[in-house]
Amino acid sequence: MxxxxxxxxxxxxxxxxxxxxxxxxxxxxxxFYGSNNALLVSAVNPTQSLPNTQKLRELMQQQQVNVEQIIHAESESKIVIEGNDETLIQAQAHLKNTLGDDYHVRLGSQSAAPTWLQGMGMSPIKLGLDLSGGVLFVLEVDTDKADQERLNNAKDEALQIIHDQTLRGMSAKLPSADSAGGNSATNSDTSANNESSINLHFLSNQASQVKAMVHELQLRLPGIHYTQTDERSGTLAFTDESKTTFHHEIMAQALTTLRGRIEELGITEAVTQRQGQNRIRIELPGVKDPEQAKRIIGATASLDFYEMAPNGTVGAKAFTDENGRRLRVAPKPIFTGSNIENATSGRDEMGIALVNLALDSIGGKKMSDFSRDNIGNPMVTVFSEYHKNNADEMVKSSKVISVATIQSQLGNRFSITNLDSPQAASDLALLLRAGSLDAPITIVQQRTIxxxxxxxxxxxxxxxxxxxxxxxxxxxxxxxxxxxxxxxxxxxxxxxxxxxxxxxxxxxxxxxxxxxxxxxxxxxxxxxxxxxxxxxxxxxxxxxxxxxxxxxxxxxxxxxxxxxxxxxxxxxxxxxxxxxxxxxxxxxxxxxxxxxxxxxxxxxxxxxxxxxxxxxxxxxxxxxx
CATH class of the missing domain: 1.20.1640.10 (Multidrug efflux transporter AcrB transmembrane domain)
Incomplete structure (x- = not known):
């Protein structure tokens, strides 16, 4: 042709x-080259220097571990080793025992490609959980418990308004508190609704005062609705639309917080996504220490800072410190962990573990105003977390981790001292950096590949x-x-x-x-x-x-x-x-x-x-x- x-x-x-x-x-x-196992060494205190290359090589030789290379960065050292996962875990345990609590030793990987390719920023394809091994978590966010906590906070707000406006004869209680006190002001056919509402009791001549109190509460808490049941009682409850919005916010906040915690763990290939209505699926490829991941990801810690409550304070909260003293604090915290921008662990002059905090502008102003007016008075730091009891019920436990006397006006930077150990300080700092969870979470599935x-x-x-x-x-x-x-x-x-x-x-x-x-x-x-x-x-x-x-x-x-x-x-x-x-x-x-x-x-x-x-x-x- x-x-x-x-x-x-x-x-x-x-x-x-x-x-x-x-x-x-x-x-x-x-x-096609794949990756090698590596150990990541970083200091608990960012100002502390890292071990030099010679010392790290000697420590690995003590365990008869062959080191391919040691890469020094500004904040961490990466030890690339030869051997399987068992060798890697043994080397990690040896480094932890030798370096002590002043250093973090995490598991990682390093590309095995030629140096010139690594220098160009090229790396292997990231492998998923089923190809590289690792851990799968499925978490359930307890939105019902979050609703209860939100309702309890609304009750505290109502009591605070009643106290500020000196409305004698008026009270706000949750249904459980009413039943404990024998109050039967509400009808039996509304008991189901009362599980998610606040019972408001007042005198028959306080109609106008009730209206003013409810208006002030709605300004502080948009989405709350008031219904009068008879001439001396009514109920406060969040609307269905408000609950739906709140649940969306809770799930979004949980996703953001968990992703922050995973980043703090140094895991870059994790998959974190919503699964169904109130579950979160987390895949951690390459994780060889599932217990550490479980301890950090499953934690529901939060931090609140209170002033001591004077005698007669309405709605005061009671906590017990480590010495058994019972402390009464104000109903509302000065500020919460949500105002913390950064947290780093360290030691004071006596070598005792502490956490250095940096607050955002809102938290810094609250702290400055409070400390200016309360020099010489104590401030109580309360650490709270959720856990399951013997009945498999989610309960909240709180403990006082610090009672500090304010010596001078503080700004947006201060420290929490007298912590149990450097590891406890490190974990607390990590949780505070990544953010606290407003709703408790439960690990409903865990699978290790x-x-x-x-x-x-x-x-x-x-x-x-x-x-x-x-x-x-x-x-x-x-x-x-x-x-x-x-x-x-x-x-x-x-x-x-x-x-x-x-x-x-x-x-x-x-x-x-x-x-x-x-x-x-x-x-x-x-x-x-x-x-x-x-x-x-x-x-x-x-x-x-x-x-x-x-x-x-x-x-x-x-x-x-x-x-x-x-x-x-x-x-x-x-x-x-x-x-x-x-x-x-x-x-x-x-x-x-x-x-x-x-x-x-x-x-x-x-x-x-x-x-x-x-x-x-x-x-x-x-x-x-």
Whole structure:
């Protein structure tokens, strides 16, 4: 058949292909090298110097651990070691015992790629929980308990207003308090509603005063509603709309706080997302110390700062300190842990553990005003957390961790002293930096996947991908001959680009279903070439030249290819938005695979076909096929 030649006109397309393949190819290379185990050493006190390289090497040699390299950064040292997870954990225990409580020793990893690739900021694809091993937590946020706490705070606010406005004869109580005191002012048919309401009692001649008190309470707590039940009582309750908004805020705050705690633990590939109405799913790939993660993630700690309550204070709270003294504090705290911007652990002049706090502008002003007016008076710091009792009920326990006398006016920086240990100070500082949880959480599921099982999943997934890719390459080469070689070239470039794109983009994690997405991407990429090549055959059967058949084939098949990929992309995006865990991993790989398949299957293959079309002849035998 006559060969058709054409003038070169693909200069910019060739440049785009070369630049794209080089960038994504370089990003894909570190994935083939994998990662090595590493220990991360950081100081409890940021001003404390880190151990030098020689000392760290000697400590590892004592455990007969081979050190590949030690990387020093500003705030931590990374010891890259040879060996399995058991060796890593033994080395961590030895470092902890030797360095003491002044240093944190965490487990981590380091890319095994050449230094020049690491210097360019390129790293392997982040592996999900099922491929690298790690821990899965499913947490349940107790929104009912949060509602009770919110209602209790509303009762304290109501009592404070009643006290400030000297409304004698008026009281606000929760239903449990009423039943304990034998008050039967409410009807029995409203007992269900009273579980989430405040009972307000007043004198029959206080109607106008009740209205003023409720108005002031609604200004302080938007969303609370008042209903009068008879001439001497009424109920205060939050509206359903307010409860729904509050629950959304509670879940959003829990997600933000948990992500902050995970970042403080140094875990960068974690997946934290809402699951259902009031559950949170946390995947921690590569975590080899699940107890540390459980202790920090599952903590529901909060910190409040109170002034001592004078005798006769309405609604005063009572706490017991470590010496057994009973302390009565004001109903409302001066400020809470939500006003803390930063917290660091350290030691005072006597070597006793402490936590240095930095407050935001609101907390700093409250602290400045309070300390200015209360020099010589004590301030009580109360640490609270939720835990389950023997009846498997969530209860709140509080303890006084500090009673300090204010010596002078304070600003937005001060310290909490007399803590039990440096570890306790470090954990408290971490929780305060990451934020406290307004609602208690419970770990309802915990699953640990060993790294050996993850490695087996990787091997099986790669084998499945290799078999699928090999069969596809052979079929395309035998069925389409020279055009098949172009299809195979674009297919290999597709995989390289996809791996590079996954390594380049942040927050993209490869999971076992993600490997299934890779296999599916191979099929989709080949499908693109099959549509184009079959269209080219049809054009040749109509008597068109090779050049016109190829150009028409790519042009006419593009609309069909685009429709197919757009519909698949819509499905992938839906899975990505509502799915979690394995479903999300599959959706990420599928959506990125669609983009790379369009690029290599249409753009790259078209350019390659046009460049080599003088050498492409479609025989009558191939047309019949």
């Amino acid at each position: 006559r060969k058709t030649t054409s003038k070169p006109k693909y200069t910019w397309q060739i440049l785009v292909i070369i630049i794209t393949v080089i960038i994504l190819g370089l990003n894909a290379i570190p994935t 060993q790294a050996s099982l993850g490695q087996e999943n990787v091997s099986n997934g790669i084998m499945a991908l290799a078999i699928g890719l090999g069969i596809t390459l052979v079929f395309m080469g035998l069925w389409y001959r020279k055009l098949g070689l172009i299809a195979n070239t674009s297919l290999l470039l597709n995989l390289i680009c996809l791996l590079g794109l996954m390594a380049l983009l942040p927050n993209v994690v490869l999971t076992l279903p993600g490997i299934a997405g890779l296999v599916l991407t191979v099929g989709m990429a080949v499908d693109t070439n099959v549509l184009i090549f079959e269209r080219i055959k049809e054009e040749r059967k109509r008597g068109r030249s090779n050049f016109l058949a190829i150009e028409t084939g790519y042009k006419e098949a593009f609309a069909t290819i685009l429709d197919a990929n757009v519909t698949t992309m819509i499905t992938a995006l839906i899975l990505l938005s509502i799915g979690y865990g394995p479903v999300k991993g599959f959706a990420i790989t599928l959506s990125l695979g669609i983009l790379t398949s369009m690029f290599t299957g249409v753009f790259v293959a078209h350019v390659l076909t046009s460049l080599v079309k003088p050498q492409i002849t479609i025989t009558q035998k191939e047309l019949k096929a």
